Amino acid sequence: MSTALLQAVAAGDRASLRSLYDSEGPRLFGIAMAILRDRDAAADAVQDAFVKIARRAAQFDPTRGEARHWMGGIARHAALDIARARGREMPTDDPALGDTPVDPEALDRVLATEAGTRLRACLAELEAKNREGIILAFVHGLSHVQVAARLALPLGTAKSWIRRGLLQLRTCLA
Template sequence: METPSGDIADLIGRIALGERAAFRVLYERTSAKLFGVTLRILKNRAEAEEALQEIYVKVWRRADRYVPGTTSPISWLVAVARNHCLDILRARRPVADDIDVALEIPDAAPDPEASALAGGERARIEACLAELDAARAEAVRGAYLDGFSYEELANRHGVPLNTMRTWLRRSLLRLRECLTR
């Protein structure tokens, strides 16, 4: 469900005042998007789930730092999530120890069968994306693979926000239709 940014800004303002019900609603409306951002950056589902909880703790504590009108509320939430995930990645960098330890690390790459299946799915998705107008395909990739907000994509493509929403909705319908053929 698409949530108007004014509603989210209002929820953040109410959270800054300590309203738990607003926090619950904000979580319900934004957690899927923020989970997608964390998963894309961290590439580990369990770590992304834990990071998401920590991100919402930060949102609860820092809601008073959001200034409406300076940026969209979704962009602010995504920035909090992105920065938190980058902090996790920086903390995870190993100290340069003995190189022999690297030999004991198992290969996390998928086996050949899984790679072939994933490659086939990826090829189908890419073929369906190729059927879209180039700008719309780029917008879909930006929204769903790179985690850009609708507002960021609208600015990037020089179209009104509602036009970008329409592009994405129609493009997803065409992709679904293509993938079910």
């Protein structure tokens, strides 16, 4: 369904973009929330992602993967861009400035869905080193360099662990 909607968006169908937003927006918001842990920032990331999705819809190649995974990558990168920009900000404890804590259970709520339960089971099947690298990169938004530093590993090793884990996840989730 997402592939057909994405192809319609590529053809300029605005109603299909709205349908795509309605069907995929909550999932993409969950991805952004897992990275940013801030509702407003996650909403901004989803908005940025849908602008990019609308502009790049014609670039989607269904032979290379599913539309929802392609869109998830765009949302993830939009959230990481915001996280990197926010890393330069100085947070305060003044709630009047908007730096209020986000519910730490947000990721748990996302993982409580059927797809999240399946993902959790597949993550549990991975070796600890692969799982830890994936979680640091895709949940916490760390770059490969940051993952390598956090795990005290050479960069190539960290990349290999993450890649192997992702390949195992792909097989498990298929």
